[in-house]
Amino acid sequence: MIPxxxxxxxxxxxxxxxxxxxxxxxxxxxxxxxxxxxxxARRPLAVALPKTEAExxxxxxxxxxFDVPVVARGAGTGLSxxxxxxxxxxxxxxxxxxxxxxxxxxxxxxxxxxxxxxxxLSEAAAPHGLYYAPDPSSQIACxxxxxxxENSGGVHCLKYxxxxxxxxxxxxxxxxxxxxxxxxxxxxxxxxxLLPIVIGSEGMLLVLVEVTVRLLPRPPLARVAMxxxxxxxxxxxxxxxxxxxxxxxxxxxxxxxGAAAAVEPFCGAGYDLDAAAILxxxxxxxxxxxxxxxxxxxxIVRAAGASAVRVSRDEAERIRLWSGRxxxxxxxxxxxxxxxxxxxxxxxxxxARMLDAxxxxxxxxxxxxxxxxxxxxxxxxxxxxxxxxAPGEWPRAEAFGAEILELCVELGGTITGxxxxxxxxxxxxxxxxxxxxxxxxxxxxxxxxPAGILNPGxxxxxxxxxxxxxxxxxxxxxxxxxxxxxx
Amino acid sequence: MGDDLQRIxxxxxxxxxxxxxxxxxxxxxxxxxxxxxxxxxxxxxxxxGIVDYDPSELVxxxxxxxxLAELEALLASRGQMLAFEPPHFxxxxxxxxxxxxxxxxxxxxxxxxxxxxxxxASIVSxxxxxxxxxxxxxxxxxxxxxxxxxxxSLGVLGPIVEVSLKVLPKPALExxxxxxxxxxAAVAAFNRAARQPLPVSATSWCAGxxxxxxxxAPAAVESARHVLGxxxxxSGDAAAWWEALRHHxxxxxxxxxxxxxxxxxxxxxxxPLETPELVEWAGALRWCRAGEDGAAxxxxxxxAGGAAALWHGPAGSRMFDDLPAAALAIHRRLKASFDPxxxxxxxxxxxxx
Numbered sequence: 001m002i003p004x005x006x007x008x009x010x011x012x013x014x015x016x017x018x019x020x021x022x023x024x025x026x027x028x029x030x031x032x033x034x035x036x037x038x039x040x041a042r043r044p045l046a047v048a049l050p051k052t053e054a055e056x057x058x059x060x061x062x063x064x065x066f067d068v069p070v071v072a073r074g075a076g077t078g079l080s081x082x083x084x085x086x087x088x089x090x091x092x093x094x095x096x097x098x099x100x101x102x103x104x105x106x107x108x109x110x111x112x113x114x115x116x117x118x119x120x121l122s123e124a125a126a127p128h129g130l131y132y133a134p135d136p137s138s139q140i141a142c143x144x145x146x147x148x149x150e151n152s153g154g155v156h157c158l159k160y161x162x163x164x165x166x167x168x169x170x171x172x173x174x175x176x177x178x179x180x181x182x183x184x185x186x187x188x189x190x191x192x193x194l195l196p197i198v199i200g201s202e203g204m205l206l207v208l209v210e211v212t213v214r215l216l217p218r219p220p221l222a223r224v225a226m227x228x229x230x231x232x233x234x235x236x237x238x239x240x241x242x243x244x245x246x247x248x249x250x251x252x253x254x255x256x257x258g259a260a261a262a263v264e265p266f267c268g269a270g271y272d273l274d275a276a277a278i279l280x281x282x283x284x285x286x287x288x289x290x291x292x293x294x295x296x297x298x299x300i301v302r303a304a305g306a307s308a309v310r311v312s313r314d315e316a317e318r319i320r321l322w323s324g325r326x327x328x329x330x331x332x333x334x335x336x337x338x339x340x341x342x343x344x345x346x347x348x349x350x351x352a353r354m355l356d357a358x359x360x361x362x363x364x365x366x367x368x369x370x371x372x373x374x375x376x377x378x379x380x381x382x383x384x385x386x387x388x389x390a391p392g393e394w395p396r397a398e399a400f401g402a403e404i405l406e407l408c409v410e411l412g413g414t415i416t417g418x419x420x421x422x423x424x425x426x427x428x429x430x431x432x433x434x435x436x437x438x439x440x441x442x443x444x445x446x447x448x449x450p451a452g453i454l455n456p457g458x459x460x461x462x463x464x465x466x467x468x469x470x471x472x473x474x475x476x477x478x479x480x481x482x483x484x485x486x487x
Numbered sequence: 488m489g490d491d492l493q494r495i496x497x498x499x500x501x502x503x504x505x506x507x508x509x510x511x512x513x514x515x516x517x518x519x520x521x522x523x524x525x526x527x528x529x530x531x532x533x534x535x536g537i538v539d540y541d542p543s544e545l546v547x548x549x550x551x552x553x554x555l556a557e558l559e560a561l562l563a564s565r566g567q568m569l570a571f572e573p574p575h576f577x578x579x580x581x582x583x584x585x586x587x588x589x590x591x592x593x594x595x596x597x598x599x600x601x602x603x604x605x606x607x608a609s610i611v612s613x614x615x616x617x618x619x620x621x622x623x624x625x626x627x628x629x630x631x632x633x634x635x636x637x638x639x640s641l642g643v644l645g646p647i648v649e650v651s652l653k654v655l656p657k658p659a660l661e662x663x664x665x666x667x668x669x670x671x672a673a674v675a676a677f678n679r680a681a682r683q684p685l686p687v688s689a690t691s692w693c694a695g696x697x698x699x700x701x702x703x704a705p706a707a708v709e710s711a712r713h714v715l716g717x718x719x720x721x722s723g724d725a726a727a728w729w730e731a732l733r734h735h736x737x738x739x740x741x742x743x744x745x746x747x748x749x750x751x752x753x754x755x756x757x758x759p760l761e762t763p764e765l766v767e768w769a770g771a772l773r774w775c776r777a778g779e780d781g782a783a784x785x786x787x788x789x790x791a792g793g794a795a796a797l798w799h800g801p802a803g804s805r806m807f808d809d810l811p812a813a814a815l816a817i818h819r820r821l822k823a824s825f826d827p828x829x830x831x832x833x834x835x836x837x838x839x840x
Binding site: 104105106107108129130150151153157158161162164165174178179180181182184185186187188189190191192193194196197199200201205216217218219220240241243244246247248285286288289291292293345346347348349374376377378379412413414415416417418419420421425429432433434436437438440441443444445446447448450459460 | 591595624750814
């Protein structure tokens with residue numbers, strides 16, 4: 001098919017949107033050239049900013065008619081280039097669809113448009129004593145639609161689940177313009193459960209116009225215990241022993257010395273800078289329940305070798321202790337010109353081994369790396385520090401990151417726990433999935449989006465891409481997967 | 488690769504080559520579930536055994552033919568459980584069957600359904616290839632979440648041969664409270680309880696009696712008992728009741744007379760013509776005998792935002808409601824790609840698949 005002239009496409013888009021809802025000038029497009037992963041950037045043909053469902057449908061129909069790629073975007077806080085524009089495509093920003101349509105306190109649900117911010121939803125639910133549990137660290141800015149696209153997590157997933165466990169329904173449109181309603185108030189229904197395949201599909205299957213979430217009653221009390229450890233191994237043992245004791249804490253997070261040192265001047269959280277690892281363990285529930293659980297956790301971490309344990313005495317102190325952890329990414333930006341945030345998950349028992357391996361890699365690549373992670377669910381966020389203006393540092397950071405992800409797969413884990421594949425981890429997908437499995441992903445995409453215009457080129461690597469990735473890794477002489485089939 | 492897995496793969500390849508449909512079968516405990524079953528039985532039960540279990544990881548991986556009873560006994564020996572409480576129906580039910588059926592027990596409203604605990608699964612494709620999706624870790628967003636799509640798929644996308652499940656610690660304490668209430672008042676009470684931060688793990692209403700099960704840390708259970716009042720049910724009776732509900736051994740559920748399973752939002756008003764005989768899941772699951780006019784029962788459930796399934800019906804009757812056209816088109820394309828020769832459990836989930 002011969003591409004339609006650019007002017008025809010823009011004229012058609014103009015016809016379906018108000019004047020201020022279509023951006024086409026280079027200067028206007030610049031803010032949309034990347035998401036939270038700024039190392040990957042390119043400008044789209046245009047940015048559409050619809051305010052209503054009808055406008056979304058019209059933009060989709062127009063893009064379908066001209067066979068123009070559509071990249072849906074929320075707040076652009078994603079960390080894997082999932083919202084990276086297509087050079088001949090339209091960025092479909094859903095940020096202006098930001099109304100909370102209904103809060104049903106009796107049912108414990110809220111129906112919202114995709115552009116509603118994560119934190120705004122919890123604030124709106126607060127008068128009812130309810131909140132929305134998933135709390136990615138970008139929650140002040142990120143949108144519910146974006147959270148659905150990435151199946152976002154946060155620091156409370158171990159007990160309260162991911163986006164998947166807290167979204168009960170979505171309504172959206174396929175690229176053919178068909179409306180699809182999946183899930184909502186009833187816990188199950190006839191046919192295949194398509195909702196979990198749409199959650200985390202990175203905007204490749206459906207354009208959402210409505211999301212129904214589960215709201216939870218706010219626990220009466222939450223307290224956090226901070227434990228310092230003289231070495232990482234003992235901190236990891238403590239995590240395993242807490243879980244083995246039958247405790248599922250509301251939060252279970254770890255930071256290494258480098259991360260604590262980076263955030264402390266920034267947040268003044270009071271972290272123990274002499275510790276090799278800091279563990280944050282949150283307990284919530286009734287006062288009696290919290291007191292009991294905190295006491296049990298305290299005994300376990302001390303027995304595991306904690307050198308000090310501090311428990312928050314009030315809400316202000318609890319928030320302060322969390323502030324460092326939640327601000328780890330911006331803090332990395334203060335101690336280094338650039339940082340590259342990784343997101344692998346491994347079985348928890350391999351945490352100490354993984355951290356040793358990362359330290360060895362840091363030496364080999366000549367780059368610093370600080371570590372924060374969701375210890376409770378084995379989800380690591382190594383932050384590789386680099387300077388994009390120093391020749392060769394970004395490619396080195398990228399290779400360092402890819403090696404971490406390969407080790408995650410080798411240890412029985414995954415290349416992304418909550419940030420998504422996007423464009424960033426296309427190469428690593430070749431390591432985790434066989435050609436037949438990637439073929440299934442392509443088929444799933446085609447089942448929802450036969451035209452192939454929704455966020456094309458993301459998540460699923462082509463055979464060619466995997467062959468390139470294989471060659472690159474062989475070239476470096478680092479092939480931990482020599483037994484894998486390569487193309 | 489185990490011999491039994493190879494046998495399954497060989498059988499699939501042969502069926503794909505000849506076009507002979509297969510009826511996937513684990514323990515054979517859920518033959519009643521779904522639409523008609525056609526095809527040569529493809530036995531999965533022999534592909535059994537725990538592959539990996541480390542209690543401190545909160546994850547268990549088992550071959551599909553592993554008996555649920557065996558898996559749950561192993562978990563219980565380490566103080567853990569499958570929080571979605573899959574019904575066994577009869578001895579011999581398997582892990583793969585539980586995932587393919589996608590049925591959850593009394594804990595559904597508070598803990599979640601089957602798919603909320605599935606972390607990964609392997610299937611054999613229609614081309615006879617072994618495919619793995621998801622993994623053995625809690626958080627995993629690499630690629631589409633195919634393993635959760637398999638929950639409740641009734642085998643139409645292919646035989647599940649291995650699954651990884653998230654497990655949870657068994658609660659330290661359980662207590663069941665009872666109240667004399669009619670059905671609407673019971674549902675209202677369940678909804679009120681769900682809005683509060685209380686450790687409610689199950690609810691039921693049957694024959695004028697509402698029951699609320701509390702599970703969790705002793706301090707939380709005791710304080711909830713104080714908040715909710717009611718009469719405490721003796722623990723043996725309570726455990727027997729929840730077990731009977733879970734495994735569908737309660738007389739109402741077990742009897743093979745016409746029975747509707749109506750699943751709607753928990754706060755949907757109870758309809759006077761369909762006074763349910765049993766209510767679970769805080770009001771979202773309603774079992775009804777009434778309703779000679781099946782089309783009307785289905786229409787009313789749809790209007791309430793849910794769906795009705797004819798759980799036990801006359802021979803030849805449809806179990807599930809029709810799918811909307813847009814969803815059915817996607818179902819057909821998914822089926823065609825997973826199972827190009829249309830050999831797996833043809834028509835069991837929907838006559839069009």
